Amino acid sequence: VELVESGGGLIQPGGSLRLSCAASGFTVSGNYMSWVRQAPGKGLEWVSVIYTGGSTYYADSVKGRFTISRDNSKNTLYLQMNSLRAEDTAVYYCARGGGIAAAVHYAMDVWGQGTTVTVSS
Amino acid sequence: DIQMTQSPSTLFASVGDRVTITCRASQSISRWLAWYQQKPGKAPKLLIYKASSLDSGVPSRFSGSGSGTGFTLTISSLQPDDFATYYCQQYNSYSLTFGGGTKVEIK
Numbered sequence: 001v002e003l004v005e006s007g008g009g010l011i012q013p014g015g016s017l018r019l020s021c022a023a024s025g026f027t028v029s030g031n032y033m034s035w036v037r038q039a040p041g042k043g044l045e046w047v048s049v050i051y052t053g054g055s056t057y058y059a060d061s062v063k064g065r066f067t068i069s070r071d072n073s074k075n076t077l078y079l080q081m082n083s084l085r086a087e088d089t090a091v092y093y094c095a096r097g098g099g100i101a102a103a104v105h106y107a108m109d110v111w112g113q114g115t116t117v118t119v120s121s
Numbered sequence: 122d123i124q125m126t127q128s129p130s131t132l133f134a135s136v137g138d139r140v141t142i143t144c145r146a147s148q149s150i151s152r153w154l155a156w157y158q159q160k161p162g163k164a165p166k167l168l169i170y171k172a173s174s175l176d177s178g179v180p181s182r183f184s185g186s187g188s189g190t191g192f193t194l195t196i197s198s199l200q201p202d203d204f205a206t207y208y209c210q211q212y213n214s215y216s217l218t219f220g221g222g223t224k225v226e227i228k
Contacts, residue, residue, distance in 0.1 A: 034217070036165075044157075044165060044208055046217040057215045060122075093164055098217055100153070105212050107155035107170035114164055 001025035001110055003094050008115030015084050015119070021077040021094030021112055029072040032099025032106050035079050037090035038114075045090075048079065049098045062088075084119045091116050123147050123211050127220035133228040140196040142223045144209035149189045153213035156185055156194045159222075160205045168207075169194065199225070 007019040019035075021028075035047040048058045048068040056068050067080040077094050092115050095108035124147035134140050144154065152172040157165040167176045169185040172192055182197045196203055204227055209220040 036219075043222045044159075044210075044219040046210075046219065049215075049217070059216065098212060100212060100215065105153045105171075107167055107210070107212055108157075108165075109167045109170070109176060111164040111166070 003096065003110055003112035005092065005094055005112040005115040008092065008117045010118045010120065011084055012121050013085060013119055016080070016082045017084065017117060019079040019081065019092055019094075019115055019117070021079075023075050023077065023096075026096065026110075027072070028070045028075055028077050031096050033068075033070065033077045034095045034098035034108060035068060035077075036093045036095055036108070037088075037117075038093070039087070039090045042090075046098070047092070050077070051099050081117070084117075086119050089117060089119050122216050123150060123214055123218050125209055125211055125218050125220040127207075127209055127223050129223060130221060131224045131226060133226050134199050135228045136199055136201060138199045138228075140199050140203075140225060142194045142207055142209075142225075144187075144192045144194070144220050146190045146192075146211055150211045150213035152188045153211060154185070154187065154192045155210045155212060156183075157208045157210065158203075158205045159208065165208065196225075 034049040050068045065083045094112045096110040097106040097108040126145045154172045156169040159165040173185045206224045
C-alpha cells in the first residue's frame with residue numbers, strides 16, 4: 001500500500017500546476033482521498049477531499065482555485081492548482097481517508113512522501 | 122469551521138517520562154479525532170483514530186482518550202524515537218482541521 005506524489009516545482013504567482021498521486025495496493029476510487037499541505041516551518045493544513053461517490057470539498061483558502069479529481073483507470077489522484085499565490089508554497093501530501101459517512105468516518109491512514117510547490121517570481 | 126487547539130505547543134521531556142498532549146475542539150466532534158506523529162522531512166503517520174483506537178503497528182505506550190470537545194494523547198514512557206511533532210485532527214465534518222501541533226523535544 002503506497003502513495004507517490006509528483007508534479008511539484010517552482011511556479012510564478014498566477015500560474016497553474018497539476019499534482020499527481022499514484023496509488024498502489026488499493027484503489028483511489030474505493031476510498032476517500034485527500035490533499036494536505038504544509039507551508040515551510042508551519043503545521044498541517046487540510047486542502048481537499050474527494051469521496052468515493054465523486055463529491056468534493058475544499059478548504060476556504062483554495063476554493064475556486066484548486067480542483068481535486070481522480071483517474072480510476074490510472075489509479076491516480078490529482079490536484080489542479082490555478083491562480084497560485086505565494087501563500088500556496090508548501091509541501092503537498094496526498095493521503096487515503098479524510099471522509100465522513102453515516103456511521104463511519106475515516107482518518108488518514110496512508111500518506112505519500114510529499115511534493116514541494118514553490119510559488120515565487 | 123471547527124477549530125482545534127493543541128497544548129502545549131512545545132514540550133520538553135526526558136526518555137522514560139510520561140507525556141500528555143491536549144487537544145480541544147471548538148464544538149463537539151463526538152470521538153472523530155485522530156493523532157498523527159511527524160518527524161522532520163517526513164510525512165505524518167497516523168497513531169490513533171476515533172480518539173482511542175491505536176493504528177496497526179503503533180506501540181502500546183501511545184494512548185488516546187476523550188470525547189466531545191476534549192482529548193488527550195499520552196505516551197506512557199517516552200522513547201528516543203518519540204521525539205517528534207504531534208498533531209490532532211478532527212474528521213467530524215466535511216471540512217477537516219488540524220491542531221497547531223506539539224513539538225516534543227529533549228530536556
